[in-house]
Amino acid sequence: MSGFDDVLGQEKIIKHLQNAILMNKVSHAYIFSGERGAGKKLLASLFAMTLLCEKQGIDPCMECASCKKAMSRNHPDIINVIHEKPGSIGIKDIREQLVDDVEIRPYSGPYKIYIINDAQKMTLQAQNALLKTIEEPPIYAIILLLTDNPDAFLPTITSRCVTLALRPASDNVVKSYLMDRMHIPDYQAEIDASLAQGNIGRAKQAATSAEFAQLTQNALHIVEQAENMQIYELVDAVKEMSNDKNNITDYLDIFTMWFRDVLLFKATREIDSLVFKQEINHIKERAQMSSYEGLEHIIDAIETARIRLSANVNFDLTMELLFLTIKEN
Structure with a gap:
């Protein structure tokens, strides 16, 4: 992992996030929307790392204690919300891991960041429980909702979040990535990039x-x-x-x-x-x-x-x- 450079074809979104950090105007809630494999998880992880990085730049330094904890997935101030039922995220999941937990101040960094992957799986009760926190969040709380279907959210949630839609990367960008980073031969990279239709996750899967x-x-x-x-x-x-x-x-x-x-x-x-x-x-x-x-x-x-x-x-x-x-x- 080498910072935001690892996220392909999302320059506008990265610029938006970096400007927010630079101008100290980070929102308390974001929706990252895009199809599976578009890079939502990577983008959310890098954003969280940057916000907590001890160097306080617009890219994670990858070297400080905070970045190292984040890379090994045991940073106490980055909470990945998990759920027991594969098909849904219930009110109990949201209450225990986010609503109740958000009252506790960050352990070491300036922020406490909650990442909800597949957030479209939240039940209506779970969304309503989350809504109160999104409406009146503690100053240090940031909630990142990752979804391939933003229409599944209540309008009251959508209206209180900054929505960032990940677009497919161009075939040339994907092909160059496969050839330069993964050393896939030209002919194979061309096929994989065309099949992936701008989805880097799918391209990597096809290539390997x-x-x-x-x-x-x-x-x-x-x-x-x-x-x-x-x-x-x-x-x-x-x-x-x-x-x-x-x-x-x-x-x-x-x-x-x-x-x-x-x-x-x-x-x-x-x-x-x-x-x-x-x-x-x-x-x-x-x-x-x-x-x-x-x-x-x-x-x-x-x-x-x-x-x-x-x-x-x-x-x-x-x-x-x-x-x-x-x-x-």
Whole structure:
């Protein structure tokens, strides 16, 4: 960990937080919203570390006793609220770990910071219990609510917090991070960054998972060989994939990216902007076989399959229809 530089693509939010520290205008409650893997936890941890850092700068120094305690996750003034039930954060969790605890002054630093991850899981009773503290907080208390669904909060809570929405990072930023920090080869970093759609957590997971690399190969094999496969072989491929239902979104993402590459190559004859540059021979072949209309029809069919699967339509049937569309176009 090397400070706010570790948080990708969130420069505006970091600037806002650093200015608040610099001008001594830190709010007593923040909502960090963004999808899972966007960097909310890291950002909240670094903000808490900076507020308690003994050097009192706009970045954590990483060297003082306070920063070291925070890095080892046993700083007495940084409280990560935990909950017993996986699906909800109850009134008991909020009362015991925050409402009652906030009356006790900080042990060593100027602030006492509460981090509630998955804060959208708070029950209405828990939110109401928290509301009183947010309305009349002790001067030293700061509450950080981390969520992928800010709409789950009571309007009375939202109106009393500063909301900071984390945006997806650009593909180039993610790709550079994977190559420079994680030493992922150019070709693989391009695929992982495109699949991650600006979500650095997802990109890191894709880059470090052998299972994901295998999934990518399987997906490419299916789309590249689809026109040569018999219906029964397509059905077998569907069966193979249905053992892997949890990963079906990744399969569909790879299919979409591959056919977009085919469409792009057909239109421009350029290789530089393709995600799957190493598959150029297969891409050329497919571009010759399919019309523009046919390729757009396939990309639409992949999206339709995605919608059907999320609506719990029969898996095998959905995938067979998709493969038939790929084969026919």
